[in-house]
Amino acid sequence: MRILVLHGPNLNLLGRREPGIYGRKTLAGINRELEEAAEELGVELRIVQSNHEGELVDEIQKAREDCAGILINPAAYTHSSVALRDALAAVALPAVEVHLSNIYAREEFRRKSLTAPVVLGQISGFGADGYLWGLRALVKKIREARAENG
Numbered sequence: 305m306r307i308l309v310l311h312g313p314n315l316n317l318l319g320r321r322e323p324g325i326y327g328r329k330t331l332a333g334i335n336r337e338l339e340e341a342a343e344e345l346g347v348e349l350r351i352v353q354s355n356h357e358g359e360l361v362d363e364i365q366k367a368r369e370d371c372a373g374i375l376i377n378p379a380a381y382t383h384s385s386v387a388l389r390d391a392l393a394a395v396a397l398p399a400v401e402v403h404l405s406n407i408y409a410r411e412e413f414r415r416k417s418l419t420a421p422v423v424l425g426q427i428s429g430f431g432a433d434g435y436l437w438g439l440r441a442l443v444k445k446i447r448e449a450r451a452e453n454g
């Protein structure tokens with residue numbers, strides 16, 4: 305089983321700026337932890353970071369061909385992108401949304417997620433751990449659904 309991990313705009317800067325909000329881990333460090341968890345869970349990951357909305361949409365569409373689910377931090381596009389929301393809804397793959405910070409405890413404009421209504425669930429405010437919990441939750445949901453459907 306393959307899972308697409310999608311990191312949105314500016315997450316490539318992690319660890320270098322604003323550690324008070326986003327923590328000290330770099331994106332490479334988070335990806336390493338995800339790969340370790342994936343090995344433990346017996347799943348394969350395709351990890352992509354992009355600063356471009358259209359590329360993120362392309363990746364979501366491609367996932368329909370060869371992925372069982374999507375773990376996504378849409379970053380700033382969470383609050384603005386109808387295109388990402390539509391892509392997630394269109395592929396209809398099980399997805400989990402992750403945020404390093406608690407988006408509901410920040411500026412007003414971050415308190416609305418356009419993508420949350422089209423994913424299984426959201427984890428927000430637990431730093432890099434949220435990605436690991438999100439991956440576990442996603443794989444569990446996919447396996448449960450497969451078991452139910454024979």
Ligand code: CA2
Nearest residue numbers: 314317318321322379380403404405414
């Ligand atoms: O808390 C999160 O994970 C966010 O998705 C991060 C986004 C932000 O726009 C969302 O509201 C919440 C920002 C990602 C940019 O990360 C940076 C990392 C270091 C320095 C500057 C930005």
